[in-house]
Amino acid sequence: MAKIVVTHGVPDRYKALLKGHEVIAPEALKVFTKAELIEKTADAEAILACGPLDAEVINSAKKLMIIANYGAGYDRIDVKAADEKGVYVTNTPDETAYPTAELAIGLLLASMRRICELNSLTRQKPSHELFGMGKYMGMGLFGNTLGIIGMGHIGAVVAQFGKLMGMRVLYCNRNRAIEEHGAEYTDLDTLMKESDAVSIHCPLTPETKGLISKEKLSLMKKRSVLINTARGAVVDYDALYEKLKEGELFAAGLDVFYSEPEIPKAFIELDNVVLTPHVGTNTLEARNAMGCAAAARILEALDGKVPRHVVNTPK
Numbered sequence: 001m002a003k004i005v006v007t008h009g010v011p012d013r014y015k016a017l018l019k020g021h022e023v024i025a026p027e028a029l030k031v032f033t034k035a036e037l038i039e040k041t042a043d044a045e046a047i048l049a050c051g052p053l054d055a056e057v058i059n060s061a062k063k064l065m066i067i068a069n070y071g072a073g074y075d076r077i078d079v080k081a082a083d084e085k086g087v088y089v090t091n092t093p094d095e096t097a098y099p100t101a102e103l104a105i106g107l108l109l110a111s112m113r114r115i116c117e118l119n120s121l122t123r124q125k126p127s128h129e130l131f132g133m134g135k136y137m138g139m140g141l142f143g144n145t146l147g148i149i150g151m152g153h154i155g156a157v158v159a160q161f162g163k164l165m166g167m168r169v170l171y172c173n174r175n176r177a178i179e180e181h182g183a184e185y186t187d188l189d190t191l192m193k194e195s196d197a198v199s200i201h202c203p204l205t206p207e208t209k210g211l212i213s214k215e216k217l218s219l220m221k222k223r224s225v226l227i228n229t230a231r232g233a234v235v236d237y238d239a240l241y242e243k244l245k246e247g248e249l250f251a252a253g254l255d256v257f258y259s260e261p262e263i264p265k266a267f268i269e270l271d272n273v274v275l276t277p278h279v280g281t282n283t284l285e286a287r288n289a290m291g292c293a294a295a296a297r298i299l300e301a302l303d304g305k306v307p308r309h310v311v312n313t314p315k
Contacts, residue, residue, distance in 0.1 A: 002302050003063075005041045006195075007032055008050035010070065011284060014291030017299065048291070054079035066301035068294035069311075071281065072096040072153070074205040075146045075233060089312040090297040091155045100280035101157035104199050104229045107253025108146075110274045111225045112139040112197065113153045114251070117271050130253075139225065139250060139276040139277065142166035147195030149188070149212075149308050150202030150230065151177040159183045170195060192219035197227065204231035214239035229280050232258035241266050244273060255280055289293045 004018060005024035015023055024040050026032050029051075032040065034057065036131065041047055041061040050070040058064065058081045066088040067077060073232070074091050082089045110116050114136055122130060130136075146162035148155045148171040155171065159181040162169040169183040170191045177185070188211075198220065202208050212226075214233040226249060228235055237258060243249045244267075251272040257263055261280060267273050281290060300307035 002045040003043060004020070004031075004046040004048060004288055004298060005037065006050070007053070008035060008070075008211045010050055010291055011287045013288040014048070014295040015290055017295040019304075028079060045302060047091050047306075048294050048298065049077060052076040054078050058082055058087065063259060064146075066298055066307060068092065068297040068307075070290050070294050072100075073203055074311055075231065083133050083314050086314045088297075088301055088307055088310050088314055090294070090307050090309045091311050092290045092293040092297075093309060095286060095293045096281045097153035097157055099283050099286035100154045100201075100229055101161070103255060103280045104154070104201070104227055104250050104253075105161050107227050107229065107274055107276070108197060108199060108225070109141075109257065111227065111251040111253040111272075112141060114138045116274050118315060139223065141197075144168070144196035145170060147171070147191040147198040148183060149191065149198065149200045151180070151183065152201060155199070155201035155231070156181050158201065178261040180267070188216065189219060192216050193221075195224065196221060197225040199227040200230045200234055202230055202234060204233055206282050210236055212240075217249070222248055225249070225251045227253045229255045230257040232260065237264060237267075239269075244270055247307065 001021050004021065009026040009028040009030045035265050037057050038060045041057060043063055044061055045063050045065050047067045048070060053067060055078045058078060064087050067082055069077060069089060069091045072091050072093045074089060077089055079089055110212045118136055142165060145168040148159050148169065151171040151173040159169045159171060163182040170186050171183045171188055172191050187188045188265050214236050217239050240252060244252055253274040255276045263275060267275060297307040297309065
């Protein structure tokens, strides 16, 4: 029997897979503090990580074999410390793809068709001020160009949606995708120049931090939209705010922020920004699937196998 520590109180369907092992988890919607994690993981073989995990916690876990990340992005785990300790780090890219893509598509539609803005105005203004040919003009998807930055699991789904809606789809990626899903491979500058809407789906790495800089944003069309469901630090949000405020971009849909859980107040005051609090995978179905996938990775490691979806190179 192994000891498995879960950092957050998440939907517990995963526990059925771990029957026979000791599972230590906080109550629903609760989270272990760092001090509690250091104490509880000292003799644990596995951690199901739903949040940050630094070197101090990793190094204090003397028997640790695997950190199963509850999600696709693992930038909040100290992978270098895990490498040095010989600990596997895994993620759950398959289970997060569709729910995150759904949100990106929702933000795309809401931004281009001004859905959230019009919902608020409909509740605030007299109806005779709202109805009328040409008022509150939005952007259509059909015939416009969608740019995908990062053609991984999530980007591929968004690309397929774009094609379904009659959009031309461009993408840039570290490597040319094996399956292009009807999209055209190009470089980042061309994508930024030619797209009417840009949706970001790359991981946060030293190479992608600040990738969408002031200079890259300046390449975008004046009447265009930026969607970010990846990581806030990929985008220069100060530059993005200025572009939106000055009307140099049509709109933005943002689910992630560089200072989470804080959302920059400046964005809240803009009518042409749709904001959500990092909820890309926040459905019961997705959360259960993510937990079960992470549990499966743990069982593989405990069984002496190299688990699937390893993202590091443990020594």
